[in-house]
Amino acid sequence: MVDRPLIGVSTYREVARWGVWELPAALVPAGYPRLVQAAGGLAALLPPDDPAHAVAAVARLDGLVIAGGPDVEPGRYGAEREPGTGPPARARDAWELALIGAALAAGTPLLGICRGMQLLNVALGGTLVQHLEGHAEAVGVFGTHPVTAVPGTRYGALAPGASQVPTYHHQAVARLGAGLVASAHAPDGTVEAVELPGARWVLGVQWHPEMGEDLRVVRALVAASAGS
16 A cells, blocks of 8 residues: 655644534634645644744644635834734744745645745745735635636646636735746736746645645645655
């Protein structure tokens, strides 16, 4: 039996309810580990930790997913907070930025999803649009819209042409981080995927593949993590 690559998935701390309990919990929507499993990987959940431990954590992984979630603190990219930006998640920002830095340094395959793509951009010196209309159906409701791949990119080879994707975000890439290229766009021109040419395997998608059935991106992550 071929060993499945171990893919870390970042999580976050929230107060959650289950059974008779209401307690602080380390959680992530179940779609993320299910997506990794369906694509042929083993999922390992990574709760926020001391950023000093990120290198050791990544060293034990074959691949890494930085999950979606709250807005990145604007100070991380040299901006003042605008009225539409959500409250900071400082511990999560610090941990996930450290994970991204460790993965980039080690050449560990990396996929950023929604917030994860935005953090990848920020980690490489890019900036974000703090509020964008039309990319969320309603509060707490995922929508869909088409994205069109840029020919000649890694994402373009995985999913050429246009694809319908599940979407829920109100922030987006403004200035691209160092070395990143846009590899998909929404009809309004919003950058919907970024990648790092020349890296072992680094990709960010603005949409939420864990809310759909398209496994192409995560299968490619798993394949890269398995060394194939």
